[in-house]
Amino acid sequence: VAGPVNVRAIEADWDETLRLAASIRAGTVSASVMLRKLAGYPRQNPVARALREIGRVERTLFMLDWFDDPGQRRRTGSILNKGEARNALARAIFFNRLGELRDRTFENQRHRASGLTLVTAAVTLWNTVYLDRAIRHLRGSGVAVPDDLLAHVAPLGWEHVGLTGDYLWAEIDKPRERFRPLRLHQQGRDA
Numbered sequence: 139v140a141g142p143v144n145v146r147a148i149e150a151d152w153d154e155t156l157r158l159a160a161s162i163r164a165g166t167v168s169a170s171v172m173l174r175k176l177a178g179y180p181r182q183n184p185v186a187r188a189l190r191e192i193g194r195v196e197r198t199l200f201m202l203d204w205f206d207d208p209g210q211r212r213r214t215g216s217i218l219n220k221g222e223a224r225n226a227l228a229r230a231i232f233f234n235r236l237g238e239l240r241d242r243t244f245e246n247q248r249h250r251a252s253g254l255t256l257v258t259a260a261v262t263l264w265n266t267v268y269l270d271r272a273i274r275h276l277r278g279s280g281v282a283v284p285d286d287l288l289a290h291v292a293p294l295g296w297e298h299v300g301l302t303g304d305y306l307w308a309e310i311d312k313p314r315e316r317f318r319p320l321r322l323h324q325q326g327r328d329a
Contacts, residue, residue: 144191151188158185216290223294228258230296265293272320 148155161167176186204210232254241247269291276283 143194147187148191151184154185155188220292227294227296231257261299262293269293
């Protein structure tokens with residue numbers, strides 16, 4: 139609910155809020171346990187209400203800093219784009235079941251989700267290995283590839299990966315030195 143911050147709620151339980159923060163900082167109690175306990179009260183706990191109001195102040199300050207700092211907005215956008223690219227890769231891999239876990243048992247759902255994570259990681263690893271080979275080739279050919287530029291490259295593309303068919307895990311034990319050749323562009327066309 140939008141509106142002014144309830145300063146009285148913060149002031150009324152300031153000592154308890156500081157005591158809670160000190161306990162968390164000292165490691166006496168974990169933040170997740172305390173939040174679970176505060177959420178478990180049948181009526182809203184005054185400390186929880188004070189923490190919510192403090193959180194509103196923190197979010198406001200963060201948003202003001204975010205609006206004022208173009209660099210922070212770019213970094214945030216970059217991180218969100220990488221996350222969305224990973225989700226798009228997972229959706230592309232999981233297209234067969236239309237992105238739904240239709241298994242009835244929790245264990246089968248967990249196996250399917252773990253398989254999705256494994257295949258997503260395998261595609262990412264494959265891309266990372268080939269990006270490394272391409273960068274080594276470029277640098278070996280005298281092309282300058284700055285490291286700070288590589289920080290913006292995410293190995294999450296899948297257009298070159300055949301996602302249909304069966305995943306044969308028995309093929310994993312093949313020697314790792316068997317790579318496909320890199321596609322080299324010469325004078326605007328593929329070689």
